[in-house]
Amino acid sequence: MMRHRVALPVGLALVLVAALASAGSIRVKMHDLHGEGGVPPGWKFTLPAGDPAKGKEVFAALECYSCHIVEGQGFPDKATDKTGPQLTGMGVHHPAEYFAEAVLDPNAVIVEDAPEWVGADGRSTMPSYNDAMTLEQWINLVAYLKSLGGGGMPGPEAAGGGHEVRGGHDMHAGHEMHGPVRDKTVGEYRVRLDYTEPEAENRPGLLAVSITDAASGHAIPYLPVRARIALGKKARTVSLAPVIGSEGLRYAAAVAVPDEADSVTVLVGAATVRVESAERGKYRTPRQVSFEW
Ligand code: HEC
Structure with a gap:
């Protein structure tokens, strides 16, 4: 009896220590990994944390500002609302993985009611950058996009999490929600x-x-x-x-x-x-x- 009472808290402490040591990693048994369609229970694709300052340099070097307005960031004034969506304050409106996907595959999500952003072939007019940047630059770029806005004002994403918006084509409600950023x-x-x-x-x-x-x-x-x-x-x-x-x-x-x-x-x-x-x-x-x- 006595042994049990002592063993429980010690076991718990060990679990906690293990959890702290492996912060950021999911630990899973082979059996569970294969039981859920090949991913650990509750798994979601997550990008590692990047460096927003370095991401801003990537944004400038690749001239993303030629199509996207980002107010107050000191980029040359070239883009209009016709060349691409404004990214001013955008960080609070989407999860990091959404930005990651937007850069990796601009055609993954097409906004239907913004025809000026779609070419005659029905595809996004945003070019592919897949041979133009390293994974590290991609991760930093996403960290930069995610850092835009914030300012202590949580957006809809902070309340709802990002899970349900990813991948679907049915996300226009989300886009209307933020509209132009003022x-x-x-x-x-x-x-x-x-x-x-x-x-x-x-x-x-x-x-x-x-x-x-x-x-x-x-x-x-x-x-x-x-x-x-x-x-x-x-x-x-x-x-x-x-x-x-x-x-x-x-x-x-x-x-x-x-x-x-x-x-x-x-x-x-x-x-x-x-x-x-x-x-x-x-x-x-x-x-x-x-x-x-
Ligand atoms: C030739 C113009 C053009 C350039 C250059 C361009 N984009 Fe885009 N971008 C677009 C258009 C048009 C869309 C909207 C259609 C779509 O989702 O692809 C878009 C969409 C996006 C979105 C999704 C925004 C949202 O609210 O859904 C992100 C994020 C983005 N671009 C980031 C970038 C980054 C980062 C770069 C530079 C590496 C870049 N873009 C370069 C035209 C451009």
Whole structure:
């Protein structure tokens, strides 16, 4: 009896030690490996961690920017939304393995409602890079793509994991979800605008703005926030109220933003609470930032 009581925790500790020693590896018995169609239970293709800084060099050297806009990264301004999807802030929207596949086989997933990205032969216009980079460059490039965005604001992928999006051709819902990325830094704020289309026409959608400290990534509450929606000579200004949800604290309003709108400008007033003196005038100056629609 006594022996058992002691043996159990020791066994457990050994298992833990083994798990720590082999972090990153799956240990499996031959029998289990073959029992599940040739993969360990729960297995998923996983790319090793890479170096985003080196990946950025690869992105520049291979001139990926000639087709993909990546705002704020200092690449030459060559791409448009017609040459390829914007990759600004893209890291939070897809798992690493999705990026890996997008580079390895651009035809694995074709976005049906973006015909400008597909050639006459129905295939992706993105060239193959399979003889242009080493595996190490590929891994670093993916680490770089995965690092784009983030900024403390989790995207849909962080909540749902990436498993279900991989490989399928039925992933357009995911693409519509992020749409164009509207994310800019103004003064001390990083401002990100999201618009969820209404379920039925003539109904309001949800205009939501995340405002985080550009340096720390923390969401900033207690700001008076308005949005000005401009369409031709007309403009309409709505007040946004703080809401809490899976995206953390955001400022939002139920409002219809028509596709034809020219721009949405976010107007941030001075914080309505006292700001710690150590912050030296932060959160006091009204700021505004415009996003093309
Ligand atoms: C000639 C233009 C062109 C070049 C150059 C190019 N791409 Fe693309 N890329 C596209 C197009 C078009 C798509 C969309 C169709 C598709 O998925 O292949 C795309 C898709 C992607 C996607 C998937 C984006 C998403 O949201 O699904 C990633 C990631 C990507 N490219 C990365 C790269 C990287 C990294 C390079 C450089 C090594 C590169 N591209 C070079 C045109 C290009």
